Every structure is written in structure tokens, then in C-alpha cells.
Amino acid sequence: MTKELTERQKLLLTLIVHEHSRTALPVASNALVRQYSLPMSSATVRNEMTALTEMGYLRQPHTSAGRVPTEEGYRYLVSHLLNPTTLPATTRNTISHQFYQSPQGLDQWLPLAASVLASHSQAASIVTAPHSERATFKHLELIATRATQVLMVLVLVGGEIRQAFLSLDTPVSQEALSQVAARFNDLCRSATLETLDKLPVPSDSLDQQVLRAIRDQLSQVGKLVTGEVYLDGLTNVLAEPEFAEMDMARSALRVLEERPLLNDLISRTIMTEKVGGVQVLIGGEGTWEELRDCSVILTRYGVPDLLTGTLGVLGPMRISYGRTISTIRFVAGLLTDLVSQTMVD
Amino acid sequence: MTKELTERQKLLLTLIVHEHSRTALPVASNALVRQYSLPMSSATVRNEMTALTEMGYLRQPHTSAGRVPTEEGYRYLVSHLLNPTTLPATTRNTISHQFYQSPQGLDQWLPLAASVLASHSQAASIVTAPHSERATFKHLELIATRATQVLMVLVLVGGEIRQAFLSLDTPVSQEALSQVAARFNDLCRSATLETLDKLPVPSDSLDQQVLRAIRDQLSQVGKLVTGEVYLDGLTNVLAEPEFAEMDMARSALRVLEERPLLNDLISRTIMTEKVGGVQVLIGGEGTWEELRDCSVILTRYGVPDLLTGTLGVLGPMRISYGRTISTIRFVAGLLTDLVSQTMVD
DNA sequence: ATTAGCACTCTCATGCCGAGAGTGCTAATT
DNA sequence: AATTAGCACTCTCGGCATGAGAGTGCTAAT
Incomplete structure (x- = not known):
């Protein structure tokens, strides 16, 4: 059913999408032939347009308006007509420079990535901090603060750092704490949650508490509930003409702001249109009422x-799917490099 | 010049502000007497209104509309007419419960604070992570990752944790690293940036590198450039009728999104109307073009x-300045408690 | 000092009109 | 059989007039 498109129809669909993406207005047959100096008349274009409309790839807002791509139209484009473009070398350089000139660690790179994505796509960007899917023990540190308060710093394989506070019954010296930590570092080398369960229950009360805390921390890893989501360019979305009526804009941005929704969106990494690992979610795909007029393009890194x-x-x-996908893929590549370079294993 | 207000005028100003805050519309003399069963006629109210208008506290959008408070009006209200209200006990309990039932540490509390503020004020909220103004050394940890890569974890007095990566020329064992760390922990106890400068330059190359890294980290503290700003409720702002024209909304939200602007806003903790440590910035105060129709209410905690x-x-x-200020003050109090309880000193 | 009453002003919703844009269809052309 | 010129038709959009309604300011009476 989808293979009925002639070459000319494919061309026209592409051009219409392109033009609509430029102007945000319905595309007229006349404007098309003029803009792209097409070797055919507007009447021919109109004929093809009716064909594409009947196939469900185009839509006209009202009787006497131009055509606008439908969700189906975009899907067809993304899955059949998108030639894998590469970013121009100069852009690539500009971007990578920004990353490599401030080699300060993840907490700098992630917001930078968000900012780069936002400015290059003129849309809102989302970047989540990397997590280890299986939490593995790397290093433990116990630091005395006040009499019975202990700061616990836990480093996981991968480099994730988690901290927690322990309240003890009786004061313990820093020396003693360091010894306990050293023992655990020895005992738990590369331990996962399962390995920990096999350890004998320690007799000492402090040891028990530490072990419990470690287990707590490990079990929390992977839950995306932490605040580690970087957003940027939210106002870019507001600038788009299609969000002139607030309600649209509001519901779109709500998706990014409300953690449950965002988590849902990210975790339900729907395989709608998969292009080299980049997921394209067009118009809410029926499931996402709030995203009726939006597209979300996601990929993983690390x-x-x-x-x-x-x-x-x-x-x-x-x-612009082509450009955006390339940008996302490129930034993801950069982050992957940086992560694997600085990863703790 | 500001003391000319009669008691009745003060009352009316208060009521007008209150009514306008409810409806977002110009307030009519008629509506006022009806709504609040005032013991006077609408004509009297009109007379007072013209007086208040001449004094610059009210404004009428056009000849035949009701009155709207001016910036000056709000300022007068905030600095003269706001009786220090307390939050209702039930709200206080609801809020504190949320904080104390998930005692997971700052990274949980800060987004929670942002969320609470946003939902209780129906506005956008801003929470920055606490920083020590003077960075003081507490504890150092060096962890071997790969051959020549070292993860450095630095704990500051206050509990702030900073991490960085060191690249060594030659591989060093974890044992050796631990010894170096122990030496520094001894040597740098409670050291500040100034104290560090007085230390003799170490002969060992590794020591040199570590010392430099520590100094780097310490000197970065206090710069608010880190990504540690929690925002919430941005879409609340979009819901307000005064932001029906996108541009207003956009420029308001841009202030929160663009770090330089936000930093500026926070650091220029302007003492415009100071109410028990809470800063109220009304209508951009001339300096902030983007905030012409907004108010920002800030306070410090910790x-x-x-x-x-x-x-x-x-x-x-x-x-609603009264309610919002109370809420902010209450949440700030909570955070202060939590911070000082779990603070590392 | 307050208030009733009234004239006056301004906004806002409504409906109407004409211009313009863009299509769909038919008939002519290649 | 595909393409195209030509034209009638439809729909949107901006401008304009109109009338109702809301709210004020002022004057005169209490």
C-alpha cells in the first residue's frame, strides 16, 4: 500500500515537507513550481497533490488552502526518503571544539550538549545523565562529620557517585571509619546487588548499617527519578508559530517538565521509525495526546x-528531520566518546 | 509623599490588589462594593480611586475601564500594607511531611522544594543548590580507574562533592594513590585556597598534579555556573492570562532559561522591598526589560x-504577595533546617 | 463628606463586504 | 495518455460600521 509512490510524487512530497518546514504555512501548487523551478505546471502539481492527499500523506486545512503534510506524510518521509546526511564539517568542528575545550567532566558536558542541541535544532532539547544499568560497586568512602553523623560516598563502576548520610548510635573516629571503608572496599570489589546478598550478615552494627546503605544506593540506581535531566531551549518551542495558541505550547512543555511524563516518554523508547539508532516519534503516535503537533527525536549514548x-x-x-537527526547523532557520538574516555571501570 | 494615604485608601488599595489578583481584570468601583459589601457607595470609591490614581498607585487601561494597580501600587502594598501572615497549619504540615518522609539528601530535596514552590504559588520556581562561599577542604579520595586515569573525589566542608579526572604519565597502583590521598587529608585539613598557597611546592610530580587539581576545584566553587539550578512550574506562567501574547511569556521564561540572565538576577539580589529577608522584585524595576510584567520573589536559605x-x-x-512570601519563607526555613542537619563540618 | 443620577467614552462582539489566494474541473494540446 | 491552460468556485482574512454594555467623571442634592 505504501509502495505506490512514483518518483515524482516522492520528489513533490519531499519538497512540500521542506517548504512547509521553512514557512510553517500550507504549501500552494503555484508557490512550489516557482520556488523550485519545477519542470511542470502548477496544474500537474495539483493533480499529484490530490493523489498524495487521497493516500493520506497530505491534508488541506480548508478547501482553498495549500497542502500540509500529515503525520503519515512525515513518517513516509522519515522512513523512505531521508538520505543519511552528514553535518557540514564546519558545524562539526564548531561543536566538537566546544566540548573539548572545556574538559571539565560530565556535569559540564551534559548541559553543554543540551544547549548545543537546542540552538542547532531551534527546539527544546533533553539530555539525561548516563546511568549504569547494572549497578556495580567500585569504591566506598566514609567521612566523619559530626559526632554521630557520617557522610558516605559511594563510587560505582562507570563513575557514578552517590552520597548518603548515616546516623550512628555512638560516635566513631575517622580512623575507625576509614578501616571499615577499607574492609568494604576489599570485600565488595565489583559487587553487584546480587553478590551483596550472598555476603554473610556482619556482626558489627556499624558494618550492618553501612552494608544496608550500600544496598540501598545500588538498588536506587537506574531509577530515572533523580533530578538529572538537562533541558534547554524550551523557549524555542514557544517561538514556533504553530504554538501561537498557548494551550498547545503548554501541554507540549508540560511533557518535558513533569517527570512522570518525561520518564514515560524516554523509557517507552518506541521503535516507530528507527534510523540508525535514532528514534523518531511523530505527532504523539496516538498515545501522547499532549504531543499531537510535536515530534520527538531521541537516541541513546554512552x-x-x-x-x-x-x-x-x-x-x-x-x-527539519534530516538536519536534526544528523545533529543528534553527532552529539550522541561526541558524548559517547567523552563518556567512554572518562569512564571508571 | 507616600504617607498621604488615609486608612480608607489603604483598605481600598488592598482590596483592589486582591481583586485584581483574583480576576486578572481591571477592577470596577461597582464590583468592589458588591464583592466586599463595602459600607460606602461606588461613587465614593470612585473618588478615592481617582485620588490613588493621581498618586500613581493605580492606573486605568483606558477611559472607561476599571483600575489596575501600578508597580508603585504593588510596592506600596508590599512595604506598607502586608501583615506578616503565617501559612495555615495544614499546609505547613502537608509540605513538611513531603520533605521529611523522603530523607534522601539534597539532590532529592531541591527538586522537591522547586516543585512545592511551583504548585503552591502557581508560578515558576527557582531553587539553586547551596554552595559554600569560602571553599574549605574536608576530604580527598583518589581512585584508580584505568592504567593512567585517576578519579579524584573532593569533599568540601559543607558537604559539597566535586569530582575531576587526572591523567598521569605513568600508572600508579591504588595503594600508592590511597597513600597520597591520606597524606593530603592530613596536610590540608580545613585548608582554604589561601592556606593552600602557603604550602611548599611538592617535589613529587603526582603530588604536584593533585595539589593543582585541588586548587582548581576550590577556586571553581562559588561560581554559580554549574548546572545546579532547579526550575519547576514553568508552564504555570504560560497559564496566566497576562501572557496570552507569546512574546511576554517567552521573554519571561528566557530569563530563567539563560544562565547568564538568571545568574545576574540572583546575584543582583536587589534590596528593593525587603520583608524579613525576602526580596521582592516588582516589574523588572527598570533594569529588567524582560520582566516588565513579572515579579520575582527570592530569599536565601542555608x-x-x-x-x-x-x-x-x-x-x-x-x-499573591502575602501567600507567596509566606510559602517561600516557610520552604526556605525547611531547607535551612535540612541543610544544617546534614551539613558536613 | 457622601451619594444619586446622568452624560460621556471606550471596548468588544457581531455581521457584512470585497479582495485575494488556491483549488478542482473541463477542455484543449502534445 | 499525460500535461496544461483557463476559469469558476470556495474559503479565509482584513477592514469597517454598528450597537450593546461597562465604567467613569462630574454635578447637584443630601
Whole structure:
């Protein structure tokens, strides 16, 4: 059913999408032939347009308006007509420079990635901090603060750092704490949650408490509930003409702001249109009422099974898929490099 | 010049502000007497209204509309007419419960604070992570990752944790690293940036590198450039009728999104109307073009000189100052408690 | 000092009109 | 059989007039 498109129809669909993405207006047959100096008349274009409309790829807002791509139209484009473009070398350089000139660690790179994505796609960007899917013990540190308060710092394989506070019954010296930590570091080398369960229950009360705390921390890893989501360019979305009526804009941005929704969106990494690992979610796909006029483009980065995060973009449905996908893929590549370089294993 | 207000005028100003805050519309003399069963006629109210208008506290959008408070009006209200209200006990309990039932540490509390502020004020909220103004060394940890890669974890007095990566020329064992760390922990106890400068330059190359890294980290503290700003409720702002024209909304939200602007806003903790430590910035105060129709209410929390952050709210100018200020003050109090309880000193 | 009453002003919703844009269809052309 | 010129038709959009309604300011009476 989808293979009925002639070459000319494919061309026209592409051009209409492109033009609509430029102007945000319905595309007229006349404007098309003029803009792209097509070797045919507007009447021919109109004929093809009716064909494409009947196939469900185009839509006209009202009887006497131009055509606008439908969700189906975009899907067809993304899955059949998108030639894998590469970013121009100069852009690539500009971007990578920004990353490599401030080699300060993840907490700098992630917001930077969000900012780069936002400015290059003129849309809202989403970047989540990388997490290890299986939490593995790397290093423990116990630091005395006040009499019975202990700061516990836990480093996981991958480099994730988690901290927690312990309240003891009786004061313990820093020396004693360091010894306990040293023992655990020895005992728990590369331990996962399962390994920990096999350890004998320690007799000492402090040891028990530490072990429990470690287990708590490990079990929390992977739950995306932490505040580690970087957003940027939210106001870009507001600038798009299709969000002139507030309600649209509001519901779109709500998706990014409300953690449950966002988590849902990210975790339900729907395989709608898969292009080299980049997921394209067009117009809410029926499930996402709030995203009716939006598209979300996501991909993963990092080292599979060890330390991975998600990054992507939310924009109007007429976002430039080609360019955006390339940008996302490129930034994801950069982050993957940086993560694997600085990863703790 | 400001003391000319009669008691009745004060009452009317208060009521007008209150009514306008409810409806977001110009307030009519008629509506006022009806709504509040005033013991006077609408004509009297009109007379007072013209008086207040001449004094610059009210404004009428056009000849035949009701009155709207001016910036000056709000300022007068905030600095003269706001009786220090307390939050109802039930709200206080609801809020504190949320904090104390998930005692997971700052990274949980800060987004929670942002969320609470946003939902209780129906505006956008801002919470910055607390920083120590003077960075003081507490504890150092060096962890071997790969051959020549070292993860450095630095704990500051106050509890702030900073991490960095060192690249060594030659591989060093974890044992050796631990010894180096132990030496520094001994040597740098409670050291500040100034104290560090007085230390003799170490002969060992590794020691040199570590010392440099510590100094780097310490000197970065206090710069608010880190990504540690929690925002919430941005879409609340979009819901307000005064932001029906996108541009207003956009420029308001841009202030929160663009770090330089936000930093500027927070650091220029302007003492416009100071109410028990809460700063009220009404209508951009001439300096902030983007905030012409907004008000920003901020306060600090934490332990002065040791670990302090900022929190507050951005909303439409007709935000309910009394309630919002109480809420902010209450949440700030909570955070202060939590911070000082878990602070590392 | 307050208030009733009234004239005056301004906004806002409504309906109407004409211009313009863009299509669909038919008939002519290649 | 595909393409195209030509034209009638439809729909949107901006401008304009109109009338109702809301709210004020002022004057005169209490």
C-alpha cells in the first residue's frame, strides 16, 4: 500500500515537507513550481497533490488552502526518503571544539550538549545523565562529620557517585571509619546487588548499617527519578508559530517538565521509525495526546550495559528531520566518546 | 509623599490588589462594593480611586475601564500594607511531611522544594543548590580507574562533592594513590585556597598534579555556573492570562532559561522591598526589560557563610504577595533546617 | 463628606463586504 | 495518455460600521 509512490510524487512530497518546514504555512501548487523551478505546471502539481492527499500523506486545512503534510506524510518521509546526511564539517568542528575545550567532566558536558542541541535544532532539547544499568560497586568512602553523623560516598563502576548520610548510635573516629571503608572496599570489589546478598550478615552494627546503605544506593540506581535531566531551549518551542495558541505550547512543555511524563516518554523508547539508532516519534503516535503537533527525536549514548543516557529534541512536527537527526547523532557520538574516555571501570 | 494615604485608601488599595489578583481584570468601583459589601457607595470609591490614581498607585487601561494597580501600587502594598501572615497549619504540615518522609539528601530535596514552590504559588520556581562561599577542604579520595586515569573525589566542608579526572604519565597502583590521598587529608585539613598557597611546592610530580587539581576545584566553587539550578512550574506562567501574547511569556521564561540572565538576577539580589529577608522584585524595576510584567520573589536559605543557596518564584505581577512570601519563607526555613542537619563540618 | 443620577467614552462582539489566494474541473494540446 | 491552460468556485482574512454594555467623571442634592 505504501509502495505506490512514483518518483515524482516522492520528489513533490519531499519538497512540500521542506517548504512547509521553512514557512510553517500550507504549501500552494503555484508557490512550489516557482520556488523550485519545477519542470511542470502548477496544474500537474495539483493533480499529484490530490493523489498524495487521497493516500493520506497530505491534508488541506480548508478547501482553498495549500497542502500540509500529515503525520503519515512525515513518517513516509522519515522512513523512505531521508538520505543519511552528514553535518557540514564546519558545524562539526564548531561543536566538537566546544566540548573539548572545556574538559571539565560530565556535569559540564551534559548541559553543554543540551544547549548545543537546542540552538542547532531551534527546539527544546533533553539530555539525561548516563546511568549504569547494572549497578556495580567500585569504591566506598566514609567521612566523619559530626559526632554521630557520617557522610558516605559511594563510587560505582562507570563513575557514578552517590552520597548518603548515616546516623550512628555512638560516635566513631575517622580512623575507625576509614578501616571499615577499607574492609568494604576489599570485600565488595565489583559487587553487584546480587553478590551483596550472598555476603554473610556482619556482626558489627556499624558494618550492618553501612552494608544496608550500600544496598540501598545500588538498588536506587537506574531509577530515572533523580533530578538529572538537562533541558534547554524550551523557549524555542514557544517561538514556533504553530504554538501561537498557548494551550498547545503548554501541554507540549508540560511533557518535558513533569517527570512522570518525561520518564514515560524516554523509557517507552518506541521503535516507530528507527534510523540508525535514532528514534523518531511523530505527532504523539496516538498515545501522547499532549504531543499531537510535536515530534520527538531521541537516541541513546554512552557504553551499552555500562553507562548510557538518552538525548534528543522536542520540536514542532515540521522540524527539519534530516538536519536534526544528523545533529543528534553527532552529539550522541561526541558524548559517547567523552563518556567512554572518562569512564571508571 | 507616600504617607498621604488615609486608612480608607489603604483598605481600598488592598482590596483592589486582591481583586485584581483574583480576576486578572481591571477592577470596577461597582464590583468592589458588591464583592466586599463595602459600607460606602461606588461613587465614593470612585473618588478615592481617582485620588490613588493621581498618586500613581493605580492606573486605568483606558477611559472607561476599571483600575489596575501600578508597580508603585504593588510596592506600596508590599512595604506598607502586608501583615506578616503565617501559612495555615495544614499546609505547613502537608509540605513538611513531603520533605521529611523522603530523607534522601539534597539532590532529592531541591527538586522537591522547586516543585512545592511551583504548585503552591502557581508560578515558576527557582531553587539553586547551596554552595559554600569560602571553599574549605574536608576530604580527598583518589581512585584508580584505568592504567593512567585517576578519579579524584573532593569533599568540601559543607558537604559539597566535586569530582575531576587526572591523567598521569605513568600508572600508579591504588595503594600508592590511597597513600597520597591520606597524606593530603592530613596536610590540608580545613585548608582554604589561601592556606593552600602557603604550602611548599611538592617535589613529587603526582603530588604536584593533585595539589593543582585541588586548587582548581576550590577556586571553581562559588561560581554559580554549574548546572545546579532547579526550575519547576514553568508552564504555570504560560497559564496566566497576562501572557496570552507569546512574546511576554517567552521573554519571561528566557530569563530563567539563560544562565547568564538568571545568574545576574540572583546575584543582583536587589534590596528593593525587603520583608524579613525576602526580596521582592516588582516589574523588572527598570533594569529588567524582560520582566516588565513579572515579579520575582527570592530569599536565601542555608547556613550563612558556610552553605547557602537561593530560592524563589517568578510569576505575574499580580501574584499573591502575602501567600507567596509566606510559602517561600516557610520552604526556605525547611531547607535551612535540612541543610544544617546534614551539613558536613 | 457622601451619594444619586446622568452624560460621556471606550471596548468588544457581531455581521457584512470585497479582495485575494488556491483549488478542482473541463477542455484543449502534445 | 499525460500535461496544461483557463476559469469558476470556495474559503479565509482584513477592514469597517454598528450597537450593546461597562465604567467613569462630574454635578447637584443630601
